[in-house]
Amino acid sequence: MTLFACAGCDAVLSAPLSQVALPAHAHQKWGNGVLLPVLMEPGTYAVDPEPSGLPWRPWSEVGEEEAAAHGVFAPVYGLCFGPPGAIVIAPGDTRGTVLIPERCDGYCCGLDGSDGPNLACAQCGRAVATRIDDCSLWQAVWFAPHAVAHLPADEPAGQSVGWEALAQERQGTPPVDPSGAWSMQWEAAVGAGLAHLLAASAGAPVDVPDGLVAVTFGPALDALIPSGTRARTVALAGPGLPDPDPAPDILLVPQHPRTGEAWQPPGDTRTVPLAAEVWTYLAFHRERLLVPATGGLPDGVLRDDPLPMHPRGLFQPDRQVFLETLARLPAVRQPWLRRIYDRMKGPPYPLPF
Known part of the structure; x- marks a missing residue:
């Protein structure tokens, strides 16, 4: 310490x-x-x-x-x-x-x-x-x-956190605050991750997995990159997860909570770093399906007490974090990505911001 x-x-x-x-x-x-x-x-x-x-x-x-x-x-x-x-x-x-x-x-x-x-x-x-x-x-x-x-300091140093310990820590930060608003930490982390994901896409359409990854990244990618026939595939990868099959083009990987270093998979697959608390929630959180004590519930009905948190509106990545991250990536000098940067800089702010 x-x-x-x-x-x-x-x-x-x-x-x-x-x-x-x-x-x-x-x-x-x-x-x-x-x-x-x-x-x-x-x-x-x-x-x-x-x-x-x-x-x-x-x-x-x-x-x-x-x-x-x-x-x-x-x-x-x-x-x-x-x-x-x-x-x-x-x-x-x-x-x-x-x-x-x-x-x-x-x-x-x-x-x-x-x-x-x-x-x-x-x-x-x-x-x-x-x-x-x-x-x-x-x-x-x-x-x-x-x-x-x-x-x-004279006090003993805190226990080091290795990738194995991160794999066992499967809580993460929830994406929705108790108020019902999207988490500000998530908006910032996804804003930074979106900049890296655009650079890794090389301008090709991006196909993200269903679920929370699609909710947080999908609308932004659809708004920023035109659709096409050959989309680059994306999957979560990191400690505690099995290797994706089939192998995707881009991997969403965690940043170490102590050092900030991104987890590196074997091979040369392109990686996109995400804040550890956000990646952990995406990788390991599963919405609980509750079983009633008696009787049954209609299909598609999930009942809980307290009710699970659901956001009040659509997710929007943090625009300023996105722009500050993108400005520091050499890939932004490519004409297609520079056009996105310039379009997002000033008002009126188009989707997804």
């Missing part, structure tokens, strides 16, 4: 934490006036490999060649040239920090971090982190990468 300390005075700034993969919804913005929950589970942290903070430069100033050198392959509003490696934790896991009053602006309901780091080390006053808790944003504290140091 790891403690984070002030790089200026060595004061401890966090509880002992275990590293996990950066959530797909880490930078998601959802709704208007909606207070989102805490991004990270207590006792965990994640590292963002992308740059963060100032300075920002407009696309017109950067240009395609320099942007590609920074891993962005399609036009964006602006590119961040800050340092990579920001560390995100739950606000409740911070220790020894105080707010910087002149940097506590937000949109309407809290802090949005637009004025830069708003948390300082209580011991030396060094700006070390940004707390975010405004509406439409996931609540989190982001440590500036050069403002903190990693220290080994």
